[in-house]
Amino acid sequence: MTERPVRILVCDDHAVVRAGLLALLHSAPDIEVVGEAGSGEEALALARKTAPDVVLMDLQLAGIDGVETTRRLCATSPAPHVLVLTTYDTDADVTRAVAAGATGYLLKAERAEDLFTAIHAAARGRPALSPPVADRVMSRLRNPRPTLTPRERDILAQLAQGLPNHAIARALFISEATVKTHLRRIYDKLGVDTRAGAVAVAKEQRLLS
Secondary structure, three states: OOOOOEEEEEEEOOHHHHHHHHHHHHHOOOOEEEEEEEHHHHHHHHHHHHOEEEEOOOOOOOOOOOHHHHHHHHHOOOOOOEEEEEOOOHHHHHHHHHHHOEEEEEEEEEEEEEEHHHHHHHHOOOOOEOHHHHHHHHHHOOOOOOOOOOOHHHHHHHHHHOOOOOHHHHHHHOOHHHHHHHHHHHHHHHHHOOHHHHHHHHOOOOOOO
16 A cells, blocks of 8 residues: 655745745655645644644744744644754754754755655654764764853853953952852863863853853
8 A cells, every 4th residue: 555645844034045945845645745835824824724744944944943833843733843944053953943843853955755754754753864964963962061150151251252350350240259169060060170161162162152
């Protein structure tokens, strides 16, 4: 018995990109495009009408962004599987999308065959990650980022601006002694012993917003 095609809704706010995706998806006999949306709001409305198996979701959208749209889609019943397709692969983007309920996370540089494979995996509820994204996820699991307190993050942000202790104390309305105490804790958590080392590690591990 032949399986029915995967019903897919495409959401991307760039008309040219969306047109290219639609042309590509229409070339796959086992994928059926049931709608296209240029915004998160439109995707939510169309999903209610068309009941897709998979929503191909861009993250950068005007109005409701892709993460919030994903969260709302995954809260519906029955909920479609959301496969993120984006140019962004930062830790923050991946984490937010997965936390919102995304089944997979692909980069737009993927080959057509890999996109088709990911769509079918997502339709079955199986995770699908681009290799660079999978590498980042594994790296994060092997080397989790240190947990800094809000105050430590504040001080680290001031440190990244090159401010000396007395200027940090003045900016945050605390004493220099308190700044020094926090710096020692930051150094211990980051495994460094200099201000430059702390800033370098913070940038590398994206601890600075």
